[in-house]
Amino acid sequence: MTALLSFVLLVFWATAALTTSVTSGCVDDTIIFNIGNLTLTVICSNGTGGITSSTISFDSCIGNDDGQLTMGMNFSETCGNITFNGLEITADCTTLAGTIDQSSIDFNAIFEDEDGVLSCAQ
Numbered sequence: 655m656t657a658l659l660s661f662v663l664l665v666f667w668a669t670a671a672l673t674t675s676v677t678s679g680c681v682d683d684t685i686i687f688n689i690g691n692l693t694l695t696v697i698c699s700n701g702t703g704g705i706t707s708s709t710i711s712f713d714s715c716i717g718n719d720d721g722q723l724t725m726g727m728n729f730s731e732t733c734g735n736i737t738f739n740g741l742e743i744t745a746d747c748t749t750l751a752g753t754i755d756q757s758s759i760d761f762n763a764i765f766e767d768e769d770g771v772l773s774c775a776q
């Protein structure tokens with residue numbers, strides 16, 4: 655029960671914070687963290703029966719720069735203990751020196767949701 659509630663809250667927060675598109679026909683975006691395979695899915699409804707969805711993997715937009723989560727790629731190859739708190743992702747990442755640092759990054763700094771199509775932030 656606790657896990658399900660956490661998941662629902664994640665979806666709620668994501669919906670509230672990542673729905674930034676202003677030009678699209680999307681009137682209702684639902685954003686889902688697929689924590690099992692580290693992907694993000696957005697389902698966009700245009701209000702009159704049109705539904706599109708797009709999925710992006712965390713690894714295509716998040717990197718590990720000397721132990722710090724950053725924009726980039728393939729963080730999960732060198733980071734572990736990945737957790738979520740609201741719209742923030744936290745992980746323990748290997749530094750160049752071989753030690754482990756913990757850091758966090760906000761999803762809004764990593765992903766863009768434009769017209770229901772997810773991409774890496776510019």
Ligand SMILES: *[C@@H]1O[C@H](CO)[C@@H](O)[C@H](O)[C@H]1NC(C)=O
Pocket residue numbers: 688690691693
């Ligand atoms: C990731 O997991 C979600 C939810 O289980 C699933 O719908 C989606 O198809 C999966 N994506 C990939 C690329 O495996």
Ligand SMILES: *[C@@H]1O[C@H](CO)[C@@H](O)[C@H](O)[C@H]1NC(C)=O
Pocket residue numbers: 679700701702703704705
């Ligand atoms: C929404 O999508 C449906 C199905 O593609 C389309 O028929 C309809 O014209 C679209 N509505 C708007 C407001 O874009």
Ligand SMILES: *[C@@H]1O[C@H](CO)[C@@H](O)[C@H](O)[C@H]1NC(C)=O
Pocket residue numbers: 727728
């Ligand atoms: C990330 O991993 C993919 C798949 O293994 C690989 O094709 C790509 O070159 C990697 N990118 C970087 C920047 O390491």
Ligand SMILES: *[C@@H]1O[C@H](CO)[C@@H](O)[C@H](O)[C@H]1NC(C)=O
Pocket residue numbers: 733734735746747754
């Ligand atoms: C995960 O956390 C444990 C306990 O803090 C730590 O010992 C371990 O090194 C971490 N794993 C990774 C891959 O960072």
